[in-house]
Amino acid sequence: MSSTPDSAVRAYIDDHRAAFLEDLAEWLRIPSVSADPSRAADVRRSAEWLAAKLTGTGFPVAEVWTPPAGPDGPGAPAVFAEWPSGDPDAPTVLVYGHHDVQPAAREDGWRTDPFEPVIEDGRLHARGAADDKGQVFFHTLGVRAHLAATGRTSPAVNLKLLIEGEEESGSPNFAALVREHADRLRCDTVIVSDTGMWSEDTPTVCTGMRGLADCQIDLYGPDQDIHSGSFGGAVPNPATEAARLAAALHGADRRVAVPGFYDGVIEPTDRERALFAELPFDEVAWLRTAHSRATLGEDGYTTLERIWARPTAEVNGIGGGYQGPGGKTVVPSTAQLKLSFRLVAGMDTEKVQQAVRAWVAARLPAGIRHEVTFWGATRPCLTPLDHPALQSVVRAMGRAFGQKIRFTREGGSGPAADLQDTLGAPVLFLGISVPSDGWHAPNEKVELDLLMKGVETAAYLWGDLAQNGREA
Incomplete structure (x- = not known):
C-alpha cells in the first residue's frame, strides 16, 4: 500500500479545485472536433494548449506529435508528455486519452452553447466534459497532489501521457503513430482514462474491451x-x-x-461471472436504453456476459x-x-x-x-483480475471512493489494443464517467464530485504502482 497520506491529498485537491476547474473550462472552450475539416486548426490549438498546460504542471517534456500520413492525409495532432521518476527502479506508466470531441451545436438539443462550459447542481456541462477532456485533465491535478502529499519532486513512476487527437474519428492513424514512436512510448503498464463506471453509487474498474x-x-x-x-x-x-x-x-x-x-x-471465468452477477443490473431499465422490447442472444449466458465477454x-x-x-x-x-x-x-x-x-x-x-x-x-484486450497493476488501480479507487470496487468490461471497441499489441504492456482502465453523462449526446456533463474522485485516485495510484504494479 502506498504511504501517500489521504488527508494531505484531499486537502491539496480542495485547495486547488477552483483553479483546476477554471483551466478545464478554458480547454473545453476549444471546439476540437476532429471529424470536421473546418475545425482542424482548433484541434491543433487544443493539442498545443494541453502541451503548454502539462509543461506548467511540471512535465519536463511535452510535445505535439503529428501522426504519419495515411490514405486520407496526415492525422490530427496528439500530445506526448513525459516526467521521469527519480527512482532508478521505478516502473513506467503510460496514460492514454484523447482531446478531440464529437460535433455539437445548439440546434442538436443543447440547452446552452456546447463549447461554453456551465456548472449547475454540481455538474459541469460542455462537449468533452466527460469524453474525454475531463478524464484526461484530472491527471494534471492528480500528479500534483501526489507530489505535494509525499514531498517528492518527481512522480513515484516514470509517467508518460499520450493524448490522441482523432479518437472520435475512429483513430485511423493512431496505430501508425504508436509504431513510429514505440521506443519513446515503451512502458510497463498502460492506463486508459477514456471509460466509465457502472454508476455514481457503484464504482467499477473495466478489465477489457472487445x-x-x-x-x-x-x-x-x-x-x-x-x-x-x-x-x-x-x-x-x-x-x-x-x-x-x-x-x-x-x-x-x-x-x-x-x-x-x-x-x-477465452471464456469468462467462474469468478468473473460471479462478479458480473453482483452488479445491480436492472434488465428492464437496460432494455429502455436499448429501445428494445426483449433480450436475445447466445444460449447459456446472461445479458451482461453477452455484451462484455462473448x-x-x-x-x-x-x-x-x-x-x-x-x-x-x-x-x-x-x-x-x-x-x-x-x-x-x-x-x-x-x-x-x-x-x-x-x-x-x-x-x-x-x-x-x-x-x-x-x-x-x-484487437480485443483483457487484463486478468489478479494482475498486480490492476490490483493497484482497485486499491487506489477504493481509497478515493471509500467502498468496494467492482468489475466490468466494455462491449465496444477502441484503440487500446494498439497500445497493448505494439508496446507489449497490459492495458488497465481508470475512468469516472457514468452513463448519465451523455457521451456524444446533447448536454454532455461530468459529475464534479466524481471528477475529484478521479483526481484523488490518480494521486494514490502512482505510489501504489511503484510498490506493487510490476507484473509478477
Missing part, C-alpha cells in the same frame, strides 16, 4: 436487372443469397455459425434490387450485406476474417460472384 472486424459483402448475379417472370426461379438471385447468408449467420442456439469463429476464445456477429445492413414505390418485378443484378463481428480475448482478427471469407464462398451457388471487403480490425 475487438472489432466489420465488412461488406457484395454479391453479383445477372449483368443487369432482369424480368422475374421470364427468368425468376431459373437463375441465381443475389438478393435472395444475401438473405440466405444473413439467415445462416447464427444457429438455433444463437451462436455464430461461421466455422472456426470461436477458435481461441463474441458476436451482427447484420448491420442488407440491400439489393428495387427499393422505390410500388412493385418492380425483377431479379436484381446486385445485393449487399454489411456485417460486424465483436471479438473477445484469444481471438485473432486475421483468422476471423479468413473464416468469414471461407464461409461466404462455401455458401454461395454458381453464378453468384462475390467480394468481401473488410475495413480494418481492432
Whole structure:
C-alpha cells in the first residue's frame, strides 16, 4: 500500500479545485472536433494548449506529435508528455486519452452553447466534459497532489501521457503513430482514462474491451436487372443469397455459425461471472436504453456476459434490387450485406476474417460472384483480475471512493489494443464517467464530485504502482 497520506491529498485537491476547474473550462472552450475539416486548426490549438498546460504542471517534456500520413492525409495532432521518476527502479506508466470531441451545436438539443462550459447542481456541462477532456485533465491535478502529499519532486513512476487527437474519428492513424514512436512510448503498464463506471453509487474498474472486424459483402448475379417472370426461379438471385447468408449467420442456439469463429476464445471465468452477477443490473431499465422490447442472444449466458465477454456477429445492413414505390418485378443484378463481428480475448482478427471469407464462398451457388471487403480490425484486450497493476488501480479507487470496487468490461471497441499489441504492456482502465453523462449526446456533463474522485485516485495510484504494479 502506498504511504501517500489521504488527508494531505484531499486537502491539496480542495485547495486547488477552483483553479483546476477554471483551466478545464478554458480547454473545453476549444471546439476540437476532429471529424470536421473546418475545425482542424482548433484541434491543433487544443493539442498545443494541453502541451503548454502539462509543461506548467511540471512535465519536463511535452510535445505535439503529428501522426504519419495515411490514405486520407496526415492525422490530427496528439500530445506526448513525459516526467521521469527519480527512482532508478521505478516502473513506467503510460496514460492514454484523447482531446478531440464529437460535433455539437445548439440546434442538436443543447440547452446552452456546447463549447461554453456551465456548472449547475454540481455538474459541469460542455462537449468533452466527460469524453474525454475531463478524464484526461484530472491527471494534471492528480500528479500534483501526489507530489505535494509525499514531498517528492518527481512522480513515484516514470509517467508518460499520450493524448490522441482523432479518437472520435475512429483513430485511423493512431496505430501508425504508436509504431513510429514505440521506443519513446515503451512502458510497463498502460492506463486508459477514456471509460466509465457502472454508476455514481457503484464504482467499477473495466478489465477489457472487445475487438472489432466489420465488412461488406457484395454479391453479383445477372449483368443487369432482369424480368422475374421470364427468368425468376431459373437463375441465381443475389438478393435472395444475401438473405440466405444473413439467415445462416447464427444457429438455433444463437451462436455464430461461421466455422472456426470461436477458435481461441477465452471464456469468462467462474469468478468473473460471479462478479458480473453482483452488479445491480436492472434488465428492464437496460432494455429502455436499448429501445428494445426483449433480450436475445447466445444460449447459456446472461445479458451482461453477452455484451462484455462473448463474441458476436451482427447484420448491420442488407440491400439489393428495387427499393422505390410500388412493385418492380425483377431479379436484381446486385445485393449487399454489411456485417460486424465483436471479438473477445484469444481471438485473432486475421483468422476471423479468413473464416468469414471461407464461409461466404462455401455458401454461395454458381453464378453468384462475390467480394468481401473488410475495413480494418481492432484487437480485443483483457487484463486478468489478479494482475498486480490492476490490483493497484482497485486499491487506489477504493481509497478515493471509500467502498468496494467492482468489475466490468466494455462491449465496444477502441484503440487500446494498439497500445497493448505494439508496446507489449497490459492495458488497465481508470475512468469516472457514468452513463448519465451523455457521451456524444446533447448536454454532455461530468459529475464534479466524481471528477475529484478521479483526481484523488490518480494521486494514490502512482505510489501504489511503484510498490506493487510490476507484473509478477
